[in-house]
Amino acid sequence: MNVINFQDANCAHCYKCLRNCDVKAIRIKQGQAQIVTDMCIYCGHCMEICPQEAKTFDSDLAYVKSLLYKKERVVVSLDPSYRGLLDYEDSGQIVDALLKLGFSQVRETAEGAAIITREYVRLMKEGKMDNIIVTSCPAIVYLVEKHYPMLIPYLAPVVSPMIAHGRWIKDRMGQHTKVVFIGPCVAKKMEAEADSRTRGCVDAVIEFNELQKWLEEEGIDLKHCESRPFANQDPMVNQLYPITNGIIRAVDVCGAPGTYKKLTVSSIKSCREFLHSMKRGYIDHCFVELNLCAGGCVNGPGVDKRRGFRFKATMSIENNALLAAPPAYITLPKEELERTYVPRQVVDKMPTEAEIKEILKTIGKSNSTTEFNCGACGYMTCREKAIAIYQGKAEAAMCLIRSYENARSQANVVMETTPNLIFIFDKEMRIREFNRRAEDVFHTSRQDALRMYLFELIDTKDFEEVYHTHENKLRVKQKWEQYNMTVLETIVYIPSSDRVLAIIEDVSAEEKQAERMLEQKLNTVKLAQAVVEKQMTTAQEIAGLLGETTAETKAILTKLRDTLLES
Ligand code: SF4
Ligand code: SF4
Ligand code: SF4
CATH class of the missing domain: 1.10.15 (3-methyladenine DNA Glycosylase II; Chain A, domain 3)
Known part of the structure; x- marks a missing residue:
């Protein structure tokens, strides 16, 4: 299963996704970008930055709508990063909006985080692990499994809050209950639906962006909704999970021993740097919280970044979370909390x-x-x-x-070999391009020409006219007396650069040939005229002797002369 779709037709071959994919999980085939699933960590970053929107999230929205349409019991597990990311006045308005859409219950995923916090504290108390990597970010798990498999022993063997929550909801309300997670990212969807270890605990994943559009379509304005309570108790400090240092603060409040050094790292670059360092053995006895997105899930790929809500979300989470441990009102059996990891690194063959x-x-x-x-x-x-x-x-x-x-050298071949003069000039008549033939005709090197103005070489009346009127001249015959040339001027305005391109066809040779032909013709006609006149004089003398008219002979000879003139 894949959660990111590609639309080949939209890909503009800009390679922006490849440049921005930190794990180089994009392959270009026949000019089209494709995801290399063996290497992808589902951070969703390529989707966010693609200018063509060639990659899209494989949405569960239609499936969720169909569940609601069939009146199934569907419970929402709402990621705590909703605070500040959705535009409401009171968080209870989100509950009302989701119930209006047809969901049966709205619970906060932070409930699941409460169970996980206790597990992390237990691991620290046990002290069996040299280092403990904790995260609710599936992209971090994929990063370790696919790119740093040697660090798997440091991953806390505990499921994520989302999975724990999904399992708990189903255990409590029946396995037929559907759980829809609403959150900030594509990686969660992968974890919920495509990972065989966790599949089935959560039935669908919707991103905040999708929810926002859905509410708009239904005409539900959050700010005009009533405030209704969540179905869960207050998860207190566990609400901090989506912001950096959130897990560490939660474990501290919930009784973590001081036996491990604690560190929080966020953003893919910093996380990779940290994992490199850990791989080299520089990190010892550390409880480290990793988040792939800089600042945590409040900055996830499924969040509308244009509105800059992540800081508002961070402040809102900080201000609303009670810094206290919630009562242990929900639990899961040990086997439902355990998680195993598998090395999945693909090592490509290296060339010599x-x-x-x-x-x-x-x-x-x-x-x-x-x-x-x-x-x-x-x-x-x-x-x-x-x-x-x-x-x-x-x-x-x-x-x-x-x-x-390649393109330039092909263009250069044309510029170098064409028998036409080609030059480009700007609005000040400054020469911007000048080809080999122009060098020959103007006796000016390209290097010098590029420092000159066109009027230093030629009368610029026609050229200026095209620049000012933007009306092109196509093969207009002109005499360049100064250069003893007859030319056909093609002068074209280039709007994109506000410059003018001139292609000058030298037709002097043809022109001279035509002049020579005309001269020959006129000479022939002159000769014919002389013959006609001479013949007419003779004919008139003979006709006078015979008493006949010469009109017919004159007509024939005149026609012969005119034919010569016309040809
Ligand atoms: S960023 Fe988008 S348009 Fe550019 S190469 Fe990648 S998929 Fe294609
Ligand atoms: S989702 Fe992330 S890891 Fe996967 S191809 Fe896109 S940028 Fe790379
Ligand atoms: S930090 Fe949060 S939003 Fe970002 S990839 Fe991880 S789980 Fe998703």
Whole structure:
């Protein structure tokens, strides 16, 4: 199962997703971005940043609506990050809105967190683990399992609050009860629906963004809803889970011993840095809380970032959570709390040094000076990119510099070999491009021309006219007396750059040929005229002797002369 969909047609080959995927779980195939599921940690970041919206969340909304339509018993497990992320005046208004949509009960996932906090405290008290990594973030679990499997022994062997909550709701209300988690991210959906270890505890996952749209469609304005109580007791300090340091504060309030150093780390970059450090053995006896999103779940991918609500959410959570341990009113049997982890790292085959060099050569990087390491393709270095090509994750055509050079060299061939003069100038008549043929005609090198104004070389009347009127001139014949040339001027305004392109066809040779032909013709006609006149004089003399008219002969000879003129 996949929770992120790709729409090939929308992908604009910008590689932004690849550049921003910290674990490089994106492969480009035939120009299209695809997720490498073996490496993906479902952080949802690529969905957030894709300018084309080519990747979309595989929504459960239709399924949830169908459950409600069939009047099934559907209970909401509401992630505590709702505070501040949804636009309400009183949190009870969310309960009212969700009940209006048809849900049977609305409970806070923080109830599940209360059970998990007790488990974390137990692990600390037992003191059997060298380090304890705690998190309610499935993306962190996937990050460790897929990219740092050697650190699995440090993952607290405890399910997440969402899973604990789903299990508890079903245990209490019957397995037929459907549980819908409403929260901030795609990773939770993966954990709920695609992970065989936890599948079935939660039946569907909806993101806050989706809920917001749904409420709008139904015409439900949170601010106009009544305030109704949640079905659960106050989970108190466990409400802090979605913000950084939330778990640590919860365990402290709930009786954690002081035997472990405590640390909180958030954001994928910092988490990876921390895990590297742990891998090297620099971290010892540490209880560390990791969150993949900077600042915690209040900054998850399913949250509308444009509204900048995460700080409001953080403050709201801080202000509302009672810093006290709730009564142990819910529990789960030990086996329902346990979690196992499996190493799932995929190790790609590495190319040899010679193979890397060979691939680099095919993308035009024959030596280190041509390895620009620009990162535009999504890989930090040309070498990394060559390795990715070897592993079937990247394509040679992704090198933008190479594509640009190819395009430029093709354009250069045209500029260098065309018999036409080509130049581009700007609104000040400053020359911006100047080809080889123009160099020949104007006896000016390109280098010099690019420092000159067009009027230094030629009368610019036609060119200025096109710039000012934006009316192009197509193959207009002109005499360039100064250069002893006849030309066909094609002058085109380029709106995107506010410049003018001139393509000048030198037709001097054709023109001279035509002039020569005309001259020959006129000479022939002159000759014919002389012949006609001479013949007419002779004919008139003979006709005078014979007493006949020469009119017919004159008509024939005149026609012959006119035909010569016309041809
Ligand atoms: S971000 Fe990725 S999926 Fe989106 S358009 Fe760019 S390359 Fe395609
Ligand atoms: S969801 Fe995250 S890990 Fe997966 S491809 Fe997108 S950015 Fe990479
Ligand atoms: S930190 Fe929270 S919102 Fe972000 S990926 Fe993890 S679980 Fe999802």
